[in-house]
Amino acid sequence: MRDFTWKTVLFLAFFMMMTISARAAAPGNERCMNCHGHMDIKGPAGMKIYIDPVKFAATTHAIVGCTSCHDRVSKGHPGDRYNPPRAACGDCHKPVFDEYAKSLHASKAGCTGCHNPHEVRLPLFVSGDDINRKCARCHDTRKTIQSHSTWLPQADLHIDSLPCITCHTGSRDYVIIMSIESRLPGSRNDFKISSYDELAALAQAADVSRVIDLNNDKLISLAELRDFNHQLRGRNMRLWGMMVPETVTHSYQILDNRWDCSFCHASGPKAAQKSFIAFPEKNGGYTRLVVEKGAILDILYGTPDFYMLGTTRSTPLNIIGALIVAAGLSFPVCHGFFRFLTRKNRKENNHEA
């Protein structure tokens, strides 16, 4: 089963990350975190020197270690007013750095404009929403919607369902990532991704994937998905899908073919076969579980709120529609046939055909 291999690879990768970072975190980190890992630490006005220990532990940078990037932390730190240096991202991420340097965004923002080096994550462990939140720090979402709606129909919907990088970088290998979202209290239209705690309460288990994956086989079957969607209705929740690239590049640009809607909308039903559900983790990241193939194309309750015009149409529905049209067409054809055969009768009784 191909899905099974997928799932295994995904999980091995995830567990490796978790265990490596837990075990192999650089030894010096703890010394720094004794101070920097406490919420009440105070730095110079306006500088946030608190580092979230849980989020940091989940990054590969924890293995790299504080002192690899901030070498020469003085003995007298922090009393001596000597500011430890910071490594440049390009020192270790040469390929990404070079790619980004050539893009049109290089002059607009540095790496740390989008990445907090102490909270970095692989694309696999972030939600599409997280990616857009990066951009939203500088690009006001409402203004972006406004500027895009001059040429993009339903720009608000598009920006809710697509990370900006799908259109503004050469990122590729699109998949559908679904997140469980809760309605913001007091709001009608606004949803946010349900937190780990909310889902843990719902699942009554530490493993939040149990809210959907009832049999705990780490694979979301169509039946489980349908069940879950039925339950959601009464709970002020929804399952929201986004089309997210698996391979992220930093080649920021304005891609001409994204003007042409058919880049996404005429890609045919094959394009939307691979989908995942992203469950929040305690550390702020996400775990993805594979969803049974074809869920996106399910006629109704697979993904009741995810539909891509032209791409995720359902074949059974097409057949029903075709039958209706055929029934309509068969009337003139049959009636016309007998009308032609019996034309003499009307000539005799009437004076016109």
Next chain:
Amino acid sequence: MKHKEMVYLTPMPVRIWHWLNAFGIVTLCITGLQIRFPDYISVFGAYKAAIRLHNTAGAVVSVSYMLWLMYYLVVAKSLMKLYMPTLDDLKTGIFRQAFFYFLTYFLGKPNPHHSTPDSKFNPMQKATYLVIMFILLPLVIFTGVLLMYIAPLRELLLLLGGIKMLIGTHFLLSCCFTAFLFVHIYLATLGHTPLAHFKPMWNGWEEEEIDDGSEKTR
């Protein structure tokens, strides 16, 4: 002795509505086809062009539907009389008419129904037009409007069962309209001449064949 008479059947607003509507629905069907099957059909070039045209045609059909409703309700006040089948229509009229279309028509018998301004439609027409104009068309307009403003109307969308429910309904309704169109246009050619029913939809006057000599011509 048979002779011909002219009856003023279809007032101007109804004719304007009808052709706006017909043109709109046909446009909607074709653009809709491209929107659903862009990998096979590309009549209007760019996908975006098809969407824009579809939305515009949708607006035209909605506005002209209002015109139709207002005219019949407020100006002519004949909506119920013309479109609501009577009990007799339901009990016997429909069957008589169906019997005509499916049998006696072929034998050359005359149509049991005669159009007058007060009773324009035969019982089958009444029933069909009633369903089309009071159920299907409002439903397709309603789902269409929701699908045009998905993000702002999300609340309502979720309440109704999600995007897929609406898309599915909208699509099946559009198939019903396509089916209706074939039957509708064909049946309209069954007058005493193939074009007899089209003329009143164009200039308002229908040429009726009357058996006796009572003078009704205006």
